[in-house]
Amino acid sequence: MTNEPRRPGRHFLQIPGPTPVPERILASMSRQILDHRGLEFQQLGRRVLSGIKTIFKTQGHVIIYPSSGTGAWEAGLTNTLSPGDKVLMCETGQFAVLWAAMATKLGLKPDVIPTDWRIGADANLIERKLRADKSHEIKAVCVVHNETSTGCLTRLDEIRKAMDAAHHPALLMTDTISGLACADLRHDEWGIDVTVAGSQKGMMLPPGLSFTAISAKALEASKTAGLRRSYFSWDDMLANNSNGFFPYTPATGLLYGLAESIDMINEEGLENVFARHERLAEATRRAVKAWGLDTQCRDGKYYSPAVTTVLMPEGHNADAFRKIVLDNFNMSLGTGLNRIAGKAFRIGHLGDTNELTILGALTGVEMGFELAGVPHKKGGVAAAMSYIAETAGPAKAAAA
Numbered sequence: 001m002t003n004e005p006r007r008p009g010r011h012f013l014q015i016p017g018p019t020p021v022p023e024r025i026l027a028s029m030s031r032q033i034l035d036h037r038g039l040e041f042q043q044l045g046r047r048v049l050s051g052i053k054t055i056f057k058t059q060g061h062v063i064i065y066p067s068s069g070t071g072a073w074e075a076g077l078t079n080t081l082s083p084g085d086k087v088l089m090c091e092t093g094q095f096a097v098l099w100a101a102m103a104t105k106l107g108l109k110p111d112v113i114p115t116d117w118r119i120g121a122d123a124n125l126i127e128r129k130l131r132a133d134k135s136h137e138i139k140a141v142c143v144v145h146n147e148t149s150t151g152c153l154t155r156l157d158e159i160r161k162a163m164d165a166a167h168h169p170a171l172l173m174t175d176t177i178s179g180l181a182c183a184d185l186r187h188d189e190w191g192i193d194v195t196v197a198g199s200q201k202g203m204m205l206p207p208g209l210s211f212t213a214i215s216a217k218a219l220e221a222s223k224t225a226g227l228r229r230s231y232f233s234w235d236d237m238l239a240n241n242s243n244g245f246f247p248y249t250p251a252t253g254l255l256y257g258l259a260e261s262i263d264m265i266n267e268e269g270l271e272n273v274f275a276r277h278e279r280l281a282e283a284t285r286r287a288v289k290a291w292g293l294d295t296q297c298r299d300g301k302y303y304s305p306a307v308t309t310v311l312m313p314e315g316h317n318a319d320a321f322r323k324i325v326l327d328n329f330n331m332s333l334g335t336g337l338n339r340i341a342g343k344a345f346r347i348g349h350l351g352d353t354n355e356l357t358i359l360g361a362l363t364g365v366e367m368g369f370e371l372a373g374v375p376h377k378k379g380g381v382a383a384a385m386s387y388i389a390e391t392a393g394p395a396k397a398a399a400a
Contacts, residue, residue, distance in 0.1 A: 082226030
């Protein structure tokens with residue numbers, strides 16, 4: 001209990017994850033716990049282990065861990081690599097930084113391609129690095145698909161083409177923690193070997209589950225990998241998953257929710273989900289442009305459909321602005337991380353969100369600018385509203 005007065009209406013959670021959880025998923029998670037060694041759970045296990053493959057667009061294995069996405073990072077590295085292995089990474093933002101730091105702690109040797117944090121991974125630079133690696137010392141290329149800190153999306157299809165052009169045998173690993181079920185991802189078609197993701201963003205679930213999609217090539221690499229692993233061993237998981245079970249107590253409530261999440265995504269249609277995210281992201285960027293402000297992502301090729309990172313005018317603190325918005329309009333915006341801390345804020349437009357939710361969020365931002373004395377042009381919300389109305393094809397057809 002607090003002494004603060006009740007705030008009517010719902011809280012606008014516009015951070016880029018965790019995202020609001022739909023009522024259908026909350027209701028599904030309220031079911032009684034099952035015997036995780038029994039027949040009914042086995043049916044649930046088989047349902048989610050099969051269903052999650054459709055989201056990754058893979059026919060291969062997807063392992064589900066009771067962990068954050070960071071756990072899936074560790075699983076991907078430890079199951080495929082050996083101490084001293086060289087890994088090529090691209091510093092596209094804070095989460096790429098953290099992944100490289102983990103690789104170092106595990107005894108790997110990251111070769112990091114720097115960026116200004118305003119683009120995704122550059123396929124041309126990766127190809128150049130791989131062509132120069134004549135002795136094939138680089139064992140894996142690790143790129144963040146959707147960099148949550150910057151709002152920049154890496155073109156994974158281009159990364160695969162670059163690796164093929166260099167005729168390099170390295171594994172391709174990607175973190176799509178904030179990209180899964182938001183941005184197009186084709187694990188099999190794009191020849192990705194390890195894809196890691198989490199439950200709390202596009203999948204619309206609470207935090208607590210991570211996913212690791214693995215190729216046959218990655219599975220073969222795991223047979224000779226020398227890094228130590230126990231909890232995150234693929235062998236133990238795959239042996240039990242083959243019968244719908246897990247080697248240790250699974251997060252049953254979250255698995256109920258995952259089954260519902262997969263159903264909801266497939267009911268909407270995965271391509272429609274991607275289109276919805278792209279549309280709401282474009283509306284958000286149009287608002288930012290109309291305000292006369294810049295996004296952290298400087299090249300349209302790399303725009304994220306999940307999050308837009310907005311740069312504050314010089315001399316204005318993003319965290320002070322975020323507090324004004326929270327205090328006055330009960331809305332949470334994402335904070336700037338690492339080198340853009342205090343210089344930027346993030347608007348999440350991912351997960352179970354729609355047009356009016358985004359317009360409400362943008363209205364809160366525009367009013368917040370006014371209250372905080374942030375220099376801006378008026379009309380950002382109007383620009384977003386016009387775009388959303390213009391692109392509301394199905395609604396127009398129904399009205400006609």
